[in-house]
Amino acid sequence: EPEVTQTPSHQVTQMGQEVILRCVPISNHLYFYWYRQILGQKVEFLVSFYNNEISEKSEIFDDQFSVERPDGSNFTLKIRSTKLEDSAMYFCASSGRSNYGYTFGSGTRLTVV
Amino acid sequence: AQSVTQLDSQVPVFEEAPVELRCNYSSSVSVYLFWYVQYPNQGLQLLLKYLSGSTLVKGINGFEAEFNKSQTSFHLRKPSVHISDTAEYFCAVSPVGAGSYQLTFGKGTKLSVIP
Numbered sequence: 001e002p003e004v005t006q007t008p009s010h011q012v013t014q015m016g017q018e019v020i021l022r023c024v025p026i027s028n029h030l031y032f033y034w035y036r037q038i039l040g041q042k043v044e045f046l047v048s049f050y051n052n053e054i055s056e057k058s059e060i061f062d063d064q065f066s067v068e069r070p071d072g073s074n075f076t077l078k079i080r081s082t083k084l085e086d087s088a089m090y091f092c093a094s095s096g097r098s099n100y101g102y103t104f105g106s107g108t109r110l111t112v113v
Numbered sequence: 114a115q116s117v118t119q120l121d122s123q124v125p126v127f128e129e130a131p132v133e134l135r136c137n138y139s140s141s142v143s144v145y146l147f148w149y150v151q152y153p154n155q156g157l158q159l160l161l162k163y164l165s166g167s168t169l170v171k172g173i174n175g176f177e178a179e180f181n182k183s184q185t186s187f188h189l190r191k192p193s194v195h196i197s198d199t200a201e202y203f204c205a206v207s208p209v210g211a212g213s214y215q216l217t218f219g220k221g222t223k224l225s226v227i228p
Binding site: 004006031033035041042043044045048055056058091093095100101102103104105106107 | 145147149154155156157158159162164203205207213214215216217218219220221
């Protein structure tokens with residue numbers, strides 16, 4: 001069964017550093033998403049991406065965040081200057097034409113120290 | 114805006130017993146409804162979804178859910194649980210026809226199946 005692949009599975013970074021979280025969505029999917037889950041809290045929507053541009057973003061997705069699909073297969077989330085409160089599990093997801101019932105990756109646990 | 118409430122943060126149940134995980138939502142527009150499961154150290158896997166039609170929806174692993182519009186609920190049920198069902202279960206909604214495909218999640222319910 002096709003999978004969404006996320007790397008790395010765990011990343012530790014110092015406050016103020018830039019991090020890039022990587023995702024390889026399912027190859028024929030058209031819509032791409034990032035969600036995050038702070039420990040003990042809800043899974044929260046960050047951003048959706050379609051046709052090489054952001055289609056929706058939440059209030060969490062401020063100027064510190066950016067997304068890119070650099071080569072037609074990878075989908076990345078960049079955090080420019082990490083804060084302690086960015087520590088969370090970050091999930092990438094993709095969906096096909098119907099756009100419902102995403103396929104999620106296993107997540108990247110980001111720890112900012 | 115939408116919100117999802119999963120009242121039970123943890124549900125212990127004995128193996129082969131039935132289980133119901135509760136989900137209520139609030140929305141000013143119609144919604145699509147989803148249940149996801151997360152096994153330890155894994156991603157979110159779609160269990161089932163309600164888009165339209167029959168309000169009783171069957172999913173994978175013997176789970177089913179019933180959409181009740183008047184009670185704004187979408188409870189998940191399984192008649193007989195197995196040890197392998199131990200996981201965290203998330204209810205989520207997405208607005209219909211609003212040009213938005215973002216999911217709003219509940220806080221999750223940890224199901225522990227006791228041998």
